[in-house]
Amino acid sequence: MIAKSPLRVLVAPNAFKGTFSAFEVASAMAAGVRRALPEAQITCLPLADGGDGFRATLVAAGGGRTSRHRASGPLLEPVWARVGWLPGRSGETAVIELASVAGLARIARPSPHTAATASTRGLGELIRAGLRGGPAEILVGIGGSASTDGGAGLARALGYRLLRADGCEIPEGGLGLRQLHRIESDRVDRRLAGVRVLAASDVTNRLLGRRGAAAVYGPQKGADRATVAGLEAGLHRLAEVAGRDLGTSGLEARPGAGAAGGTGFGLLAFCGARLFPGADLVANACGLDGALAQADLVLTGEGRFDRETVPKHCAIVSIAQRAAPNGPGSPGAL
Template sequence: MRFLIAPDKFKGSLTASQAVEAIARGVRSADPSAEIVSVPMADGGEGVVEALVTATQGEFRVTRVTGPLGEPVQARYGLLGDGHTAVVEMAQAAGLVLVPKERRDPGKTTTRGVGELIREAVKTGARRIIVGIGGSATNDGGAGMAQALGYRLLDAQGREIGPGSGALADLDRIEPGDGAKALEGIEVAVACDVTNPLCGPKGASAVYGPQKGATPEMVARLDANLARLAEVVARDLGPRIADLPGSGAAGGLGGGLVAFAGGKLGPGIDLVVEAVGLNEAMQQTDLCLTGEGSLDAQSAFGKTAVGVARVARRHGVPCFALVGSIGEGAAECLDAGLTAYFPILPGPMDLDDAMARASELLGAAAEQVARGFLAGARAASRRSAGCE
């Protein structure tokens, strides 16, 4: 039997690679002779660097960049096994996890480090860059990133504006500077799983600003500042990003990558499926096992388990998901592609205990699922033989 194991991370418990190892351990307990193909996955947000580098046998790199508060941080990015694709996570340079709760202020945080991270990736010789933009602490529309790439964002006196969304109120004009050439000839693919525009009631500031520390009074100012950025970008550079679906992702970084890096926004899971060669791996597979921390109605819209299941369905392969928790509307994922889903908890359990034992629980659940599948396959084989 050939098993394809393609889970996402279990956030706070297991990386995608660790989840693969746990599931594989369970499958081998059920069938020591099983052929196992391991493909760690991600949906394009946090964890995408590890998933893509591991799945393609690439290499990790670490560099020092400007963090969201202006202080230096160590950021990891990756070079994929194809030799010409790099992958970066904005969360490594400007993520909410890098900002202590008491210091969260989306009017001050910057994406400068994201631009520095992209420039480092370019230095490796990469001709294609995949950018995962989940988990941001910022709301500057990619202005800091643009400055790091070489664009000049100037006030009415011709001075560079400062960091953060608050400084966009002073933006008078944008000069391409060296920025227009920084990514010349390089394809930038942006893993974007939301359709929020840059501005307005469904925009970056209104929807995501409060998660990053914005008060209701701040939201109005932040939205006005992003509207100003969009106006100046349209006038000086051409792209119209104010209402572009997905431009509001990651505090407007989605729009900034379009405006300043020629980025193409697309579903993160689709970019990952292509990069790891999941369609090719799915061939000749008897069962696909995927999984992630939780499954609910929202999982049907671009999350890893359902994205993997859709690929499996195209190849006629059953796909089971092993999940930490099952939320409301999870059954919608069955219509979206999953064959079945199974919780890994054997019963009521303290959350901290469950997270600490995640590898053990995932492996045990995988063993039982594999045993059930194998029993069904053997029964079907016997029936088929009896009919011949």
């Protein structure tokens, strides 16, 4: 009599935003499988798409390390945040997660005021901390932001000066961008030019318009209708002035430029970054394809699944796309 092989189960969830990390979700799902199927062979592979858990997932998959740094939170309050470090043949890669330093989860009560004034300055401070480590490249996960400042805060942390007509710095936050008159780059950290910057995002929104950063994601961050209109005007002004002073015309129309309140645009314009789908980047780093090939059943999920999920570059969509080509014998994803 031939013994039946145990069911091979791959547990590969994303974080449940605002509740559990991907590691915690995977652990809970695995415990449930063990109770129902004690003989099953379970493999846990927590995933991410650029938001919460991005750094931790990549560091765990790559056998990396972390360093701890003081930085500015979304409302410029002092916070502690970490930079991940992954080994590589041509040097280390610094891994930075926007959500961990300037994410919406750091604001207890989002409101029109916080939506108007939240900043990405802390992200720029972590990038600068990464530069001090001499990495070959910097990988930035840009999901889960609290701000809609187009990356203006991160730019200032890196040495750019965003000035009003009278020569004074504009206020922090997206509404302050309406006062932008010129951008000066003569004080930018010179180390930035020698490092590749890659940005991982889970959305393809452009910077401006009814599907842009302010219109789609501003209300989620506390913005009312008037604040959304002001943020849209500020982002339009940023794109206009950056195009003139930095030669970045057209970047606002790139898919992903509207990610994280326009941080995608900011990384493109101020750091010369390249944008990638975060879920695919993490999946490749974690060896998802190999794990799928060895599985009979795949369990995945994230905190919310609705009509906005499918167009996103999220982990569960990445799993479904990768599993489907394997045909009738491929694992079932639930």
